[in-house]
Amino acid sequence: MKKEPKIESATVRAEYAQHVVPSYKRSATAPVLVRGKGSRVWDADGKEYLDFGSGIAVNCLGHAHPRLAEVMRRQGEELVHVSNIFFHPKQAELATALVQRTGPGKMFFCNSGAEANEGMVKAARKAGSGEGRYEVITALNSFHGRTLGMIAASGQERLREGFGPVMPGFVYVPFNDLAAVEKAIGPKTAAVMVEGIQGEGGVIPATADYLLGLRKLTKEKGVSLLMDSVQCGHYRTGRFQSYELILEKAGKREKFLPDAVSMAKSLGAGFPIGAVWFGEKLKDVLGPGSHATTYGGTALACAVALEILKIIEEEKLAENIAARGEELKRGLAQLTGKGWVGEVRGYGGMVGVTVRGRTHAEVAEALAQQGLLVVPAGSDVLRFLAPYNVSMAEIEEAVRKVEATL
Ligand SMILES: Cc1ncc(COP(=O)(O)O)c(C=O)c1O
Structure with a gap:
């Protein structure tokens, strides 16, 4: 050799x-x-x-991982990418697998965490647009990505320095402070977006009472609840979603299902893929022509993500x-x-x-x-x-x- x-x-x-x-x-x-x-x-x-x-x-x-190397080779020889104006079976299979693990709803596929969060915020704004609701409440110390939209969404001033004017429509409140969210919700609020465990912020878990309180409050006020699970999701905590683990550890039996969950990172284990799960409220909001990305959910990315799920479960x-x-x-x-x-x-x-x-x-x-x-x-x-x-x-x-x- x-x-x-x-x-x-x-x-x-x-x-x-x-x-x-x-x-x-x-x-x-x-x-x-x-x-x-x-x-x-x-x-x-x-x-x-x-x-x-x-x-x-x-x-x-x-x-x-040998099985990931093998699936990349196999899928690479069969079909890597087709446009999203066509169907392919791997995207269908992955969407079904992720919906089964998250809750009733639908998936949108993209390429990164920031892009997944962008899709989540776009859907929440579109859902609120009829009532003039566009503001998204996020947490201080949060991190949602580096696009212009997500540096505006993140609760860290340093991410925005030199990149102004900053996209309007985000309001920041202290993390794990339900009263602060309640106070910040107004007629313009479309959504609340939080991480289950703040990652870049320093591994700070949400409390169970905060999560349950957010769900109750957002439902009462007609506001969407968006979970950024890019870092803490996809079994990183030992449960599919960190919120499941947090509630379980606190002995809470109440059902907790947000309106959207963003995914990336472990979803592709190094192969770029992002996704958003949308629940009943938001699953059909992004209608034809309203949101897209060329590479979203390629056959190759979906085949890799499916193999990852299989390996995690089998092993x-x-x-x-x-x-x-x-x-x-x-x-x-x-x-x-x-x-x-x-x-x-x-x-x-x-x-x-x-x-x-x-x-x-x-x-x-x-x-x-x-x-x-x-x-x-x-x-x-x-x-x-x-x-x-x-x-x-x-x-x-x-x-x-x-x-x-x-
Ligand atoms: C919670 C969270 N959201 C979003 C992102 C952005 O993901 P990406 O770098 O894939 O755009 C990150 C990245 O660290 C993250 O930790």
Whole structure:
């Protein structure tokens, strides 16, 4: 076999500096990653890392899963893309599978999380347009994406700096504060949009009472309830949707079904796909010609997403990540108060640790030196976003690597 020439990290970094827009916070020593397998990745110099960043909550099956590689090859040879003015069976099958797991309704397919949220907000505005309702209430500290619409929607001022004029129609209120939402709802309100667990904001779960209160309030006021499940959904917490887990943990038996749920990240496990589930209220609002995207729900993307669902179910990976997440939390909690380790929170493959005495970026770099990749969030949190097929031994290894940085 022909030997591939060695990739020089310095050359790759220099090419980035010259030809890639510097919009991402990348440290000068960030690894040049060239290969992955399961929970591990390797850089160009052969250094091995345990990848608990998972491409920011994306690679739910780890790296180079053989069944995903195979489905991509098979579908690639059969049919990759046709226009959405035609039908194809994979989109039908995926829509059915996602509706079965979420609730009665319909799916819209797109390519990313921001795009899914755009679709959700468009539908809510269209539904409210007859009554002059267009405003969407979102939470402070929330993150909904980087399009012009979603930087306006996100409850973080820094995302908007320099990009004005900002799209009007968004109102921000403190997270987990039902009274603040009630006060903000007015005759122009079309929707309330929240994350089940704020991800970029620092792994902050909604409370069960907040979610149930939002559902009751929005129903009473004729306002849509939109859940941004891009990061916390698709089994990341061990349940299909984080709101199911939050309600279950709180012992709440009430039925909770929002009017729309956005999906991306783990839905494609690294293959770009986004989607929105619309419930009874919104499922037919986006009529012919009202919303579209060329690549939405290609045969290839849908085949990959279907295979991911099959793997998660056949291999009981939701149960696995729920159990491994508890082990990780237990291991990290034993280090609380030592060195930089503060509070440990979250569920399954979405665990956050607050950082004390140092910046989260500094600690992330120290962990990378130990061979553990994690992702900073908020002002002082590190996210541990393990793949769903992570093993107990890998969890223990991650905790040992954390201990080594104290
Ligand atoms: C909760 C949430 N919504 C939306 C997005 C945006 O998704 P994308 O980067 O795929 O556009 C993200 C990305 O981190 C997210 O965490």
